Amino acid sequence: MYSQGLIGADGATEEDEAFLQAFQKRIDAELKIEPNDPMPEGYRKTLVRQMSQHAHSEIIGMQPEGNWITRAPTLRRKAALLAKIQDEGGHGLYLYSASETLGVSREELTDQLLSGAAKYSSIFNYPALTWADIGAIGWLVDGAAIMNQIALCRCSYGPYARAMIRICKEESFHQRQGYEIMIALCNGSDEQKELAQDALNRFWWPSLMMFGPSEGDSVHSSQSMAWKIKRFSNDDLRDKFINATVPQAEYLGLSVPDPDLRWNEQTKSYDHGDIDWEEFWRVVKGDGPCNRERMKNRRRVHREGAWVREAALAHAQKREERKQTSRMAAE
Amino acid sequence: MTDDNSLFDYVIRLADDHLILGQRLGEWCGEAPTLEEDLALANIALDLIGQARSLYDYAATVEGKGRDEDQLAFLRYERDYRNALIAELPNGDFACTITRQFFVAAFMKPFWHAMLNSKDATLAAIAAKALKEVSYHLRHASEWVIRLGDGTEESHRRMVDALDEMSIYTGELFEMDDLSKRMVEQGIGVDAAGLEREWRTTVETVLSEATLKFPEVSHMQTGGRAGRHTEHLGHILSELQYMQRTYPGLTW
Ligand SMILES: [Fe+2]
Numbered sequence: 052m053y054s055q056g057l058i059g060a061d062g063a064t065e066e067d068e069a070f071l072q073a074f075q076k077r078i079d080a081e082l083k084i085e086p087n088d089p090m091p092e093g094y095r096k097t098l099v100r101q102m103s104q105h106a107h108s109e110i111i112g113m114q115p116e117g118n119w120i121t122r123a124p125t126l127r128r129k130a131a132l133l134a135k136i137q138d139e140g141g142h143g144l145y146l147y148s149a150s151e152t153l154g155v156s157r158e159e160l161t162d163q164l165l166s167g168a169a170k171y172s173s174i175f176n177y178p179a180l181t182w183a184d185i186g187a188i189g190w191l192v193d194g195a196a197i198m199n200q201i202a203l204c205r206c207s208y209g210p211y212a213r214a215m216i217r218i219c220k221e222e223s224f225h226q227r228q229g230y231e232i233m234i235a236l237c238n239g240s241d242e243q244k245e246l247a248q249d250a251l252n253r254f255w256w257p258s259l260m261m262f263g264p265s266e267g268d269s270v271h272s273s274q275s276m277a278w279k280i281k282r283f284s285n286d287d288l289r290d291k292f293i294n295a296t297v298p299q300a301e302y303l304g305l306s307v308p309d310p311d312l313r314w315n316e317q318t319k320s321y322d323h324g325d326i327d328w329e330e331f332w333r334v335v336k337g338d339g340p341c342n343r344e345r346m347k348n349r350r351r352v353h354r355e356g357a358w359v360r361e362a363a364l365a366h367a368q369k370r371e372e373r374k375q376t377s378r379m380a381a382e
Numbered sequence: 383m384t385d386d387n388s389l390f391d392y393v394i395r396l397a398d399d400h401l402i403l404g405q406r407l408g409e410w411c412g413e414a415p416t417l418e419e420d421l422a423l424a425n426i427a428l429d430l431i432g433q434a435r436s437l438y439d440y441a442a443t444v445e446g447k448g449r450d451e452d453q454l455a456f457l458r459y460e461r462d463y464r465n466a467l468i469a470e471l472p473n474g475d476f477a478c479t480i481t482r483q484f485f486v487a488a489f490m491k492p493f494w495h496a497m498l499n500s501k502d503a504t505l506a507a508i509a510a511k512a513l514k515e516v517s518y519h520l521r522h523a524s525e526w527v528i529r530l531g532d533g534t535e536e537s538h539r540r541m542v543d544a545l546d547e548m549s550i551y552t553g554e555l556f557e558m559d560d561l562s563k564r565m566v567e568q569g570i571g572v573d574a575a576g577l578e579r580e581w582r583t584t585v586e587t588v589l590s591e592a593t594l595k596f597p598e599v600s601h602m603q604t605g606g607r608a609g610r611h612t613e614h615l616g617h618i619l620s621e622l623q624y625m626q627r628t629y630p631g632l633t634w
């Protein structure tokens with residue numbers, strides 16, 4: 052999902068050659084860039100875009116799973132799901148804070164999300180229809196997220212890299228938890244196995260799309276690589292994900308819905324069938340199954356919470372005024 | 383130990399209170415006015431569900447019929463749930479939810495505190511853990527009551543409405559029927575009626591800082607402990623029990 056954060060990213064930058072060379076030298080020496088360090092405007096913009104899209108994805112991603120909290124099949128699963136979604140909200144919060152180190156406020160970023168100017172990962176525009184989807188989302192969606200995020204732990208921007216290290220630990224816990232739901236289903240009745248297979252069928256391709264399209268020789272992508280915001284190509288990460296996941300599907304006794312999927316002895320990697328990039332762009336541009344609903348919900352929640360946020364602000368102001376009045380009286 | 387079902391019935395009441403309230407709070411996930419509040423409400427819901435699990439687990443042991451926490455939580459009929467009505471009331475707006483949490487936490491804190499002295503070691507141990515958690519729940523709710531009551535005109539008005547809506551369900555918390563009395567006599571249960579004064583003081587202190595007042599209540603609603611619920615419980619159960627009812631007898 053996080054490679055998608057670079058779609059449309061504009062790394063164009065206007066600093067002079069000497070500045071850019073000095074900056075590149077620091078990057079090449081694997082030095083971390085910190086908030087107060089000088090940095091090219093293009094570097095800052097690219098990061099803001101990627102980090103905020105990552106944050107938005109965490110927040111919107113709470114919706115499909117949140118859809119199952121009240122219906123989770125056991126108390127243990129209910130508690131685990133609630134804790135997972137809470138983690139995702141925490142990731143969002145943490146990433147907004149990390150973005151703020153680049154001089155952009157959470158309010159601005161939220162406005163960009165609500166106005167539709169900022170995007171979030173396409174995967175969250177697919178519905179969570181059955182309980183098995185909760186397993187598939189943890190297994191595949193968190194699994195794909197980890198592939199990206201492990202790479203991002205070495206991102207050149209310090210606050211982002213550190214956020215990723217912390218977040219990765221939780222994501223891998225989510226992945227295992229999702230896989231464990233799948234195991235329970237696949238050890239269960241025929242109808243449970245059917246639920247599991249159906250969830251894999253629906254989430255497999257959208258999960259592969261999370262890595263974003265092949266970059267070919269995209270200028271933006273090579274700039275991000277040079278700046279070490281990005282360390283692997285989308286295709287490389289996607290292949291890693293497929294290689295890790297196919298054996299897991301086999302272990303579950305499920306079949307991956309790709310007739311062209313084949314182990315390639317030469318590349319020591321799986322070859323896969325064509326990804327439907329038309330579907331991908333359709334979903335990114337707003338016509339996925341749930342885009343409108345996700346945004347409508349987010350806007351509604353924001354609108355409905357306005358009076359609460361205003362009240363909290365008003366109360367804090369009153370408090371401050373009272374403190375000042377009593378201080379003046381004391382003097 | 384008692385030779386009848388009293389202990390089981392008593393623990394089930396408590397377990398149902400926590401499950402149903404936790405289920406309601408879980409509905410807030412992704413819906414809160416701020417991201418921080420989303421995390422806080424999920425936290426409280428998690429505490430409540432955790433407490434419910436310990437209690438159902440204990441009830442299952444006491445019953446000794448091989449039922450587990452999930453069978454007790456998911457596979458009973460409407461009239462067999464014994465939670466207080468306040469736990470099942472709809473979330474309403476944020477003021478309503480906060481008021482409900484505030485009233486319940488202000489009750490549960492002294493309740494768990496008293497339960498520390500229970501002769502029943504399991505209940506006393508559950509109380510020790512729950513007491514820490516509910517202390518935070520009460521602080522969290524109190525702070526919001528104050529912010530909303532002493533915030534804007536709109537938030538104040540919404541708090542007045544919420545108090546009006548929720549207050550009529552608070553009397554039930556202090557009721558002592560035969561079962562509760564028996565449990566107190568045996569040194570196991572808590573004298574809920576005896577907690578009313580402390581509750582009242584907590585509530586009035588916070589409300590006065592919030593520039594609010596506890597409304598006049600002409601009649602307190604009751605019935606949950608006898609399985610006479612509001613119309614809302616059936617809908618909660620239809621979601622809560624959906625998987626267990628649709629796919630009976632499977633492992634998840
Ligand atoms: Fe996350």
Ligand SMILES: [Fe+2]
Nearest residue numbers: 139193222225
């Ligand atoms: Fe996750």
